[in-house]
Amino acid sequence: MRIVMLAYPGMTQLDLTAPFEVFARLPGARVEIAAKNAPRPVEDAAGLKIVPTIAPGDLAGCDVLFVPGGPGQIDLMEDEETLAFLRRMAERARFVTSVCTGSLVLAAAGLLTGYRATCHWLSLPQLALLGAIPVEERVVVDRNRVTGAGVTSGLDFALRLAAEVVGEAEARRIGLAIEYEPASPFPARAQEDPRLVAEVRARTAAFQERREALARKVGQRKAGWPFPKEPPAP
Template structure:
């Protein structure tokens, strides 16, 4: 008799940041017994923010019960926060999941679905404060766990995040072996990967550069928060 598979669903959507998705997928593919589902409304190719075309394998309608749902982030997250079909799917699938998770600004999508209210969570450093409007408690850490919610910070934290999830699913020994197999031993060439360590002038320049985009994201978050206020079940 075959063991029951561990079903892991990763959401795809137009203009996602592909590393938010593919970093965790690379780890999750090494979970013994894992069955990965790349989820979208259709099985048509989805184009990431960098132009990489990704192929969904499972539609929302055909998605089986999942052990893990993972929502990545990226510029397309803004539109996704008001996409009722996607938010409805997340609300439907999450209650049956062992773990409800996200990477980067995917946590804002979980928040827009009402799935982070009362939970500690993290997101990309540029937008982590927006979680509060959606009822979550922002925590500026690389990986944050609160009960069965696990969220990763920006982009590259998806590998740290996925190893944390893998350890929860099949134990630390398996996760450590996967980390070794992937040779995940980062030594970045520059100490500028976080506002905590980057020079203040660089952080200020980057904040100014992305300010118009963050304003769009904030407006979407505020609309999502207003919509949640009218949902008694959220």
């Protein structure tokens, strides 16, 4: 089983590394980190460098396609070379997946049109601009599309996907092996102090405006996209 994880400058490393920890433990899995500049390191949004293992052009296909999110996602949404690569991989993939704003990249490639999907809570409404159906859940599964919400949902997403790929028992063994027992010291977002939520929104407002404007721009090209406007029947 070949799992291809896209890496790109400005991604959020935890979006990639949390699922990687689970994927690497799947029996028989071969995990590839694909990046344009492979094998040179890719620097994430916070400066952490990750070494990719393969260039996109060296891949013929995969069983699982994965895209992380992060501020660098903005550049990818108009990167036709990357979008074409994702479409090519998705043609044969058993599962097409993402965490955080990686779903916006999949949607920009036309791979979530008509599918239910999730994203980071600050960017979730933008999925609708790109033809997807936004769902505010930690992990969303719609046929062979599996998407995770913001950053820390990567482990929830990966364990859910593991259950789909190798069965619940093995996924639970992996959960035990990595001691997955989340216990946040803070309230869930729905119960958080509204003032703190407003402050987070305010701090990211300028960037979110850029992200939304681009999602709107890409979405407006929808009529000319050379791929189906609706997903295949279940």
